[in-house]
Amino acid sequence: MPKILVVDDEEHIRLLYSEELKEAGYEVITADSGYELLDRIEREKPDLVILDIKMVDYNGLDILQDIRNHYYDLPVILSTAYDTFKEDMKSIAADFYVVKSFDLTELKKKIAMALETRLP
Amino acid sequence: MAFYEENPAQISKAEIVVAIPSFNEAATIGFAAEQAGKGLIEFFGDLKSVLINCDNHSTDGTKEAFMAAAPEVPKIYLSTPEGVRGKGNNLRNLFEKVRELEARVVIVVEADIKNATPYWIRNLGQPILKGAGYVCPLYVRHKYEASLTSSIVYPLTRCLYGRRVRQPNAGEFGFKGELVNHFLDSPLWTESVQQFGVDIWMTTIALNARMPICQSFMGSPKMHRAKDADAELGVAFRQTLSTLFDLMLMYSEFWQLVKWSKPTALFGTDAQEVATPLPFEVNMNGLHDKFLKGFDDYLGLWESMFDQTQFHKLLEIKSLGLQHFSFPGQTWARILFEAFKAYSEAEAQRRMAIVDSLLPLYLGKFLSFVKKTERMSLQQAEEYVENECMVFEENKPYLVKILE
Numbered sequence: 001m002p003k004i005l006v007v008d009d010e011e012h013i014r015l016l017y018s019e020e021l022k023e024a025g026y027e028v029i030t031a032d033s034g035y036e037l038l039d040r041i042e043r044e045k046p047d048l049v050i051l052d053i054k055m056v057d058y059n060g061l062d063i064l065q066d067i068r069n070h071y072y073d074l075p076v077i078l079s080t081a082y083d084t085f086k087e088d089m090k091s092i093a094a095d096f097y098v099v100k101s102f103d104l105t106e107l108k109k110k111i112a113m114a115l116e117t118r119l120p
Numbered sequence: 121m122a123f124y125e126e127n128p129a130q131i132s133k134a135e136i137v138v139a140i141p142s143f144n145e146a147a148t149i150g151f152a153a154e155q156a157g158k159g160l161i162e163f164f165g166d167l168k169s170v171l172i173n174c175d176n177h178s179t180d181g182t183k184e185a186f187m188a189a190a191p192e193v194p195k196i197y198l199s200t201p202e203g204v205r206g207k208g209n210n211l212r213n214l215f216e217k218v219r220e221l222e223a224r225v226v227i228v229v230e231a232d233i234k235n236a237t238p239y240w241i242r243n244l245g246q247p248i249l250k251g252a253g254y255v256c257p258l259y260v261r262h263k264y265e266a267s268l269t270s271s272i273v274y275p276l277t278r279c280l281y282g283r284r285v286r287q288p289n290a291g292e293f294g295f296k297g298e299l300v301n302h303f304l305d306s307p308l309w310t311e312s313v314q315q316f317g318v319d320i321w322m323t324t325i326a327l328n329a330r331m332p333i334c335q336s337f338m339g340s341p342k343m344h345r346a347k348d349a350d351a352e353l354g355v356a357f358r359q360t361l362s363t364l365f366d367l368m369l370m371y372s373e374f375w376q377l378v379k380w381s382k383p384t385a386l387f388g389t390d391a392q393e394v395a396t397p398l399p400f401e402v403n404m405n406g407l408h409d410k411f412l413k414g415f416d417d418y419l420g421l422w423e424s425m426f427d428q429t430q431f432h433k434l435l436e437i438k439s440l441g442l443q444h445f446s447f448p449g450q451t452w453a454r455i456l457f458e459a460f461k462a463y464s465e466a467e468a469q470r471r472m473a474i475v476d477s478l479l480p481l482y483l484g485k486f487l488s489f490v491k492k493t494e495r496m497s498l499q500q501a502e503e504y505v506e507n508e509c510m511v512f513e514e515n516k517p518y519l520v521k522i523l524e
Contacts (some may be wrong), residue, residue, distance in 0.1 A: 007249045062416040068385045069250070072332050075382075087499055089258070089337050092284070093386045120330075 002115055003027040005046035007037060007063070008079065009055040013100065017050065020104045026111070034058030038070055048075040048114055050107070051094075053085050061090040068093045075114035077107070122174075122198035122213040126183070133165040136160065136225040137218055137297075138241060141210035143176035145231035148345060150189040152231050157190025159241025171195045172217060174210035177202045182231075194208075194406065209317035212309075215300040223297040224247060230291045232345040243336040243388040244294035252385060253331025255294035256285050256323060259342045263501035264399035264491055266290075266361060267486045268353075272503050273320055276364060276456060279512040281327040281371075282378035285335060290342070291321035295326065302329045306493035308370050310363070316356055317363030325365045328374050337388035342397040354479060361475045362385070365463045376520055380513055397498065407487040408442045414480025421477050425462035427522075430454050437484065447488035449511035455481060457519040464523070 004026045006017045014030045021028045029044055031037060033055055041049070049067065053060035060078060067076055078085065078097040085091050095117070096110040138156040142149055153171055159167040170193070175201045188193055198207075198213045211228070217425050218226050225248045227241060239258070248253045269287060284461040302325050313321045326333065368375065415438055423431055433451045440446060456478070463474050493501040 009299065054470070065386065065389070068383070071380060072385060085501070090386060090389050092286075093383050094336070095383055113380055116379060117382055119382065120374055120377040 001025065001027045002047040003029065003044065004111070005029050005031065005044065005049045007031045007034065007042065007049060007055075007060075008052040009033055009057075010052070013052070013079075016102065017104070017107075021108075021111075024108055034060070034063040037063060038066055041067065041071060041074070046074075048077065049078050050079050050111075053078055053080040061085065064093050065090055073119075075117070077110050077114060079107070092105055099100060122217070123201040123204075124177070124197075124199040125217075126187075126197040128187075130431035131170050131194050131196060131221070133168065133222045134170040134193040134223050136164050136169045136227070136245060137172055137214075137221065137223045137377040138169070138227045138229065138245075139172045139174055139211075139214045140229055140231045141174045141207050141214070142178060142182050142186075143205060143210075144178045144180045144182060146178065146181040146185045148234065149173065149182055149231040150185045152229055152233055152236055153186050153189035153195075154449035155236040155238055156229060156241055157193040159245075160193055161180075162238050163242040164225075164245060167194060170221070170223075172214060173197050173231075174214045174217075176205045176210060177197045177510060206315040206318075207315035207376055208309075208316075208321070208475035211318055211322075212304075212314075214236075215303045218297055218300045219304065226297055226300070227292065227293060227294045232346070234343040237340075240292070240338060241389075242291060243338060244367070247336060247387045248294050248296055248387070251332065252387075253299065253329070254290055254294045254323070254326035255334045255336050255387070257292045257342075258287055258335045258337045258386075258388075259290060259349050260338070260340055260397050261287075262341075262396055262400035263496070263498050264400045264402050264486075264490060265341075265397065267489070268357060268482070271452075271482055271485050271489065272456065273360060273364065274505070275453070275512040277320070277324065277327070278369065278381050278509050279453075279516050280375040280378065281324065281335050282375075282381045283327055284381050284383050284509075285327075287335075288323040291319055292342075293319075293322060294336070295322075296331065299326060299329065299331065302326070307361060308366055310366060312363045312366075315359050317359040320360060321363050321367065324364075324371070328371050332385065333389050334385045335487045337386065339388065341398045343398070348364075354476075357479050357482065358472070359473055361478060362471070363441075363477070364472075365460055368460055369464055372523075379516075381509075402490050404442065404487060404490060407483045407490070408445065411480050411484035411487060412438065414477070414484070418477040418480070421473060425474060425477075426455060426458050430458060434481075445484075445487055445491055447485045449508045450515060452485050452508075453512045453515045454518060457515070457522065460519070461522050 078094045227244045
């Protein structure tokens with residue numbers, strides 16, 4: 001069962017994503033900030049990370065840079081309330097992005113695509 | 121081995137090399153070498169470095185201008201024999217020299233760049249020291265600049281080899297020294313690769329060697345010596361597309377296994393001030409005329425190489441007129457896929473005719489892009505390109521199917 005790490009400082013988003021993604025057949029773990037996130041990734045070895053861009057104490061795009069520099073092929077999906085982040089060049093290091101919504105159809109589609117991406 | 125070499129400091133080993141390929145660039149190579157030298161001293165001062173000019177036997181004083189620049193950095197001059205031209209031939213001499221020097225990091229910058237800075241050297245070299253295998257630059261570009269890359273090279277390379285490298289043939293690169301073994305061992309060394317096809321050839325070999333690719337944000341546009349864009353387009357188109365197709369033939373086992381695409385690591389976002397793109401003018405009437413002329417020149421060939429669906433779609437696009445002109449992404453992707461199939465089955469002369477026949481269609485596709493994005497910001501136009509790339513990826517199973 002693929003393991004997904006949801007990083008978001010809003011509790012209701014963590015809960016929503018956890019419940020729906022567990023129902024969709026994924027194992028879900030969560031983090032409420034970017035604090036020691038690389039250690040967490042090293043320990044838990046998730047198959048995919050869903051990363052909030054705007055957290056109170058952390059910039060998700062900076063965290064994305066760190067993840068990409070250490071885990072070149074780990075799929076990362078950016079999750080955001082606004083799509084203005086695309087103006088920041090750093091966002092191209094993400095596999096996909098989704099705009100936050102209570103309907104997770106798009107997120108689930110992007111997760112499936114990211115997990116089935118195959119490079120020999 | 122290079123036909124001619126000057127190595128006044130008798131350098132036999134180096135950890136980092138900055139190479140400048142050239143042909144008759146006496147007016148500009150001094151500036152490129154000065155900036156490269158400054159970059160080596162400022163950012164790689166603890167490494168044993170050398171500047172190499174790999175030249176096509178220039179007769180305008182290129183060698184003297186290079187040797188006089190950046191006196192604080194040791195230099196090597198290499199040249200092909202008289203009459204042997206092409207960036208690819210220059211780089212082949214470089215690869216052999218790098219193997220001999222056992223360099224860990226190699227950076228290539230073009231000789232006619234007018235606005236290089238030492239940061240460019242940092243941005244192309246540091247990712248290699250941090251673990252990347254190959255670095256492509258990300259220049260600030262006008263939405264209509266480098267349209268061959270946006271319309272063909274980027275979407276095709278991305279859907280085939282699975283990495284999102286936005287400017288895979290920009291002309292500048294950084295790479296791990298060990299990659300020269302892959303370059304030198306490649307069985308593909310065509311006339312096109314010996315010329316400008318070498319840029320996409322190198323990137324594709326790096327992708328197939330499974331090197332971790334990094335894109336490095338350069339923060340500014342790339343400013344060259346003025347060129348005759350119209351005169352160069354046909355040559356650049358032929359060399360680039362034939363190289364892409366030859367690489368597809370060579371690496372078909374690899375790319376048929378690739379599904380969807382992944383991003384790369386990114387470097388250089390700490391930067392400097394970000395400059396605005398240079399202005400870029402497009403003659404839409406001229407593009408439309410050249411697209412229509414393609415029907416006079418290549419209708420029979422197109423009918424023989426495209427599936428009926430695509431062929432009829434082309435006739436429909438022709439009938440739209442300039443005002444309503446639109447060239448859908450799916451039609452474009454399938455046309456390139458079907459052209460590759462025809463190329464793979466053809467003998468040499470017909471192969472070149474197939475490639476040449478795609479030029480008016482590419483100009484039509486570019487016209488459609490201009491019309492769709494003329495009111496868009498640079499960022500919105502980039503999103504449009506990304507969406508077009510997804511169309512290529514979604515249609516990749518069609519390519520695999522028609523080749524079965």
